[in-house]
Amino acid sequence: MTNGMSGEVPDDVGVPAHVPGGEFSVGVEEELMLVDDQDALMGAAAGPLVAAMSQSRPDAGVVTGEIYVDQVELNTPVCATAEDAWRALRELRALVGKNGGRVLAAGVHPTAPVGVADIAASPRYDRIIDEYAGLLRTPTAALQVHVGLPDERTAILAYRGLRNRLPLLRALAAGSPYWHGLDSGQATARAAIIRSYPRTTMPPLLRSWDDYVARTESLMRAAEASDHTYVWWEMRPRPLLGTLEVRVMDSVPSLTSVAALTALVQGIARRAVEAPDEHDLDDDVLAVNDHRASRYGLDTRVVDVDQHLRPMREIAGRVVAEARAVLAPDRIDAPLDALDATLAGETEPNRQRRVVAAGGMPALLADLVARTGDLEG
Template sequence: MSGAFGRAFALGVEEELLVVDPATRALRHTAADVLAGMRVPAGAGSAHPDTFAALVELASPVAATPEDGVRAIAALRARALAVPGTGLIGAGVHPDGAFGDVVHVDEPRYHEIHAQLRGLLRRTPTSALHVHVGMPDAETAVHVGNGLREWLPLLQALAGNSPFWHGVDSGLATARAQLFRGYPRGDIPPAFSSFDHFEETVAAVVAAGDAPDYTFLWWDIRPHPRLGTVEVRAMDAQSSLRTVHGLVALVAGLARAAAEAPVPARGWSPREALEESSFRAARDGVHATLLHDGALRPVAEIAADALALAGTDPALEEITRLLHDGAGADRQRTAFARGGMNAVLELLAAETADLNPYV
């Protein structure tokens, strides 16, 4: 497996946004038209299709800081929104999307995914926020991946932004996470003892699943040798760029801390325990209690531990605000209580279009 390691702690931000009708906020399967209408200058990042035709993926260029990455994403949002007839919302799933209102992108990769997943891919589009952190070498990538793996439930709780599915309250903070758990390889990987161990595991899973390559392993976190990064994939897409900035800053800070930290004396957490905490995080969001340091502890306490490690980036203040005021799932439910589903959709559309102070 070839690797491109060497750009230590450079960042890449990828967000998947849902394409909607600008008037009704209903899903529109017109991502190809949006992408065709965008003009992205060289060096400004990129915009791509993904599995669903009602979704655009925006990717920053390699960035030195979280702010640089989020400013690039904001500029890409602006270019997409400038395409006539385009609305966008950032959420893990469309709150009111009908079951089966799905069109798949007509490209070989997505035909392969559809052939593998069949009805699982016909429910409703799912959208995530991914953060890449550059690694100096392969072994550091494995060590940092193991360290960040411990924080996946916290990140999922903070990013919960899909409480509604198919027009009703799911009872979860992130319905997307549980929809995604239905996919093969859509879970938390084991801790790896070395890069060789990672490669051996990937080879076995690819063979068992008859998958084309390791990018079909949709784990919540994975080393990405082709890009030379560790990729964190556990978080819902966000409407608020301020929240995107806070989450990217937290991942970046925790990655730097993980690179310097030894293997815990107790060893890395068992996959089964992390999966249980992941479900609790997906269910209860910032109000969850999760296993941390041997006991169930509130998300606010775990976040305080994370923030103590993550450095002094001012964007981390957003994490404190989320804990105090509520995350995306809480804002959506507040909007629903105020004005029903229309208020939820208007909230998401307005927040997604609010590019200040980044543009």
């Protein structure tokens, strides 16, 4: 199989088998926006910069370009803990800075205009551009966390547990209230944009690996997609990596927050295998939960796994405690401390609105760039 456009999907197209991906190891893909000295997107001028800093060092991580020319993606190596991922990302962010790059972490650049952005050239991107057309209105940036699973059974158990809690992860990472210079009214405008893309939905309820294979192959045929990587659920199995890839979160400025969210994904996955949920949220209910998380962030109520409506902050407190309980015996729960502070304090969308109220949009851009550039924060 290839990643390029296929005019016709062959009859034998399929999903590869799950390869062993480790015992709850983690890896992070962090999308960052490259900005000029006025904190605006660099556009085509970023191309040579991305090319100069691109590297592949399996022991230290990988720096690559993205579909948007003025974005860079930082990829950690396979890590045992969230703290290991934090150290790898700190080095990768530092590498970008050494090459002269200024980066901004947010789900959407707050002032990017409406219109087709500068797109990198590749057969894969050409297919995406053709399919998305005018939906590609502005760059979006995500924090994507992979968790390694040893086999198909544990992968599906972890999938079920993480799926039920994706709106919570959405709310905790929400940090893109502004788009095109305006307040979108959302906690994450990125979520609204992503929902307009084909096959980019909340992941469906699956009860077995065979369910995943059948569902994915049906989508591939319908979309005439050449391989399974063109199915962009907000969490998806990555069979050839042996991981689940959580894609629901906005890119966040603070490395401490990145580590906290990574640890939470790792903890939820481990607990889901050790103590599986008794119930699964219906697809329609999960979609409503996700909309409320996207609109209101932590300041809403959603249906919990026991089918009761509860405040998101209450659910978050319990889920963080559950993750801590499974990570603490291995002494890898410390990054979760940052989430306790998040739940007790001001949300990122409200912080951004406060900054804009006090100093306007230039102040917000400067604040996001400064926090993204803080390699200890």
